[in-house]
Amino acid sequence: MALPHCTDLQFRPALTQMKPYAPGEQPPPGKFIKLNTNENPFPPPPAVVRAITEAANGPLNRYPDPLATSFRRAAAEALGLPGPEWVLAGNGSDEILTLLVRGFVGESQSLRLPTPSYILYRTLADIQGAKWEQVAFTEDWQLPAEFRQPREDLRLVLLPNPNSPSGTVVPPSEIESIADSLTCPLVVDEAYADFAEENCLDLVQRHERILVTRTLSKSYALAGVRFGFLVAQPHVIAELTKIKDSYNCDAISIAAATAAMQSQTWLADVVTSVNCTRARLETELAGLGFDVVPSHANFVWCTHPSGEHRAIYEFLKANQILVRYMDFGDWGDGLRISVGTDDQIDACLLMIQRALAKLTT
Numbered sequence: 428m429a430l431p432h433c434t435d436l437q438f439r440p441a442l443t444q445m446k447p448y449a450p451g452e453q454p455p456p457g458k459f460i461k462l463n464t465n466e467n468p469f470p471p472p473p474a475v476v477r478a479i480t481e482a483a484n485g486p487l488n489r490y491p492d493p494l495a496t497s498f499r500r501a502a503a504e505a506l507g508l509p510g511p512e513w514v515l516a517g518n519g520s521d522e523i524l525t526l527l528v529r530g531f532v533g534e535s536q537s538l539r540l541p542t543p544s545y546i547l548y549r550t551l552a553d554i555q556g557a558k559w560e561q562v563a564f565t566e567d568w569q570l571p572a573e574f575r576q577p578r579e580d581l582r583l584v585l586l587p588n589p590n591s592p593s594g595t596v597v598p599p600s601e602i603e604s605i606a607d608s609l610t611c612p613l614v615v616d617e618a619y620a621d622f623a624e625e626n627c628l629d630l631v632q633r634h635e636r637i638l639v640t641r642t643l644s645k646s647y648a649l650a651g652v653r654f655g656f657l658v659a660q661p662h663v664i665a666e667l668t669k670i671k672d673s674y675n676c677d678a679i680s681i682a683a684a685t686a687a688m689q690s691q692t693w694l695a696d697v698v699t700s701v702n703c704t705r706a707r708l709e710t711e712l713a714g715l716g717f718d719v720v721p722s723h724a725n726f727v728w729c730t731h732p733s734g735e736h737r738a739i740y741e742f743l744k745a746n747q748i749l750v751r752y753m754d755f756g757d758w759g760d761g762l763r764i765s766v767g768t769d770d771q772i773d774a775c776l777l778m779i780q781r782a783l784a785k786l787t788t
């Protein structure tokens with residue numbers, strides 16, 4: 428459908444010129460085996476479901492705690508942070524990323540991101556009327572020296588770690604040295620860190636310019652609830668608190684997120700299970716001739732020598748399996764497959780095998 432054209436309304440030029448961000452397909456439940464947006468295939472912790480029910484029976488006529496104090500306490504405790512003042516709660520980590528860009532990057536200043544990576548950052552820069560600069564990963568997913576180059580108008584550098592779509596990690600020691608080279612803050616987007624061996628939380632205590640974002644959407648199986656948070660030094664949290672909506676998190680999501688942080692045993696079990704299925708997916712894809720990048724997240728990036736990535740994606744979709752086809756222009760394209768249950772991954776592998784038989788003979 429063509430959008431109606433409004434000639435009389437004076438939107439900011441930054442807005443009329445920008446391309447909207449396109450999130451992954453979200454079809455109605457039940458139609459597809461859904462392996463396209465890195466959700467957790469398991470239901471959330473039982474304590475979360477109980478907390479939501481309790482909150483639903485609570486005082487919903489009252490505004491929620493604007494600072495989500497119960498959540499921040501639980502997060503500080505679970506993550507071994509000095510205290511709740513190191514945590515800022517948000518309506519998904521996407522909101523946290525919005526606050527960071529709004530807080531640090533002014534009109535015509537710039538932010539830096541790697542590519543191939545999470546392109547939402549570009550949209551956030553566009554909304555601000557800011558510029559973005561992409562630095563390409565090397566072919567083996569290393570960051571080139573350019574990534575750490577300081578620059579006068581550079582106000583924020585964003586790095587998903589583990590990265591999406593590759594699932595690769597930059598070790599914390601390298602992150603620290605990148606932050607030392609830069610003169611602006613470095614946001615480490617740790618949406619997938621629970622699936623990796625290492626993370627940058629300890630670095631935050633030593634560096635005011637290292638800011639870590641987390642989400643409950645992936646490892647805690649709560650994409651439908653919308654909750655994410657920032658870990659940074661208390662004075663950084665205090666500044667950013669000024670620009671958030673007063674009630675950015677609702678009473679039900681705060682209750683859910685608090686219970687999630689108190690479910691660390693559940694988390695450890697689910698991560699073990701997902702990582703075990705991930706290893707199997709990697710091995711079997713390699714057996715089907717794919718080049719597979721060893722992943723530290725809950726998805727696997729793979730390319731096939733036939734180059735038939737789009738056709739494989741289409742074949743899978745026609746057979747009710749949704750994976751993510753991604754095209755990064757000159758960098759090339761490939762498939763990102765989220766780690767589902769063992770049964771879902773078996774079904775996906777079988778269908779990939781059929782696609783290859785059909786496409787390569």
Ligand SMILES: *Cc1c(COP(=O)(O)O)cnc(C)c1O
Pocket residue numbers: 518519520521522545587591616618641642643644650654655
């Ligand atoms: C999924 C994802 C997020 C978004 O998380 P929400 O909390 O659901 O907004 C942020 N960053 C990266 C790299 C992601 O893949």
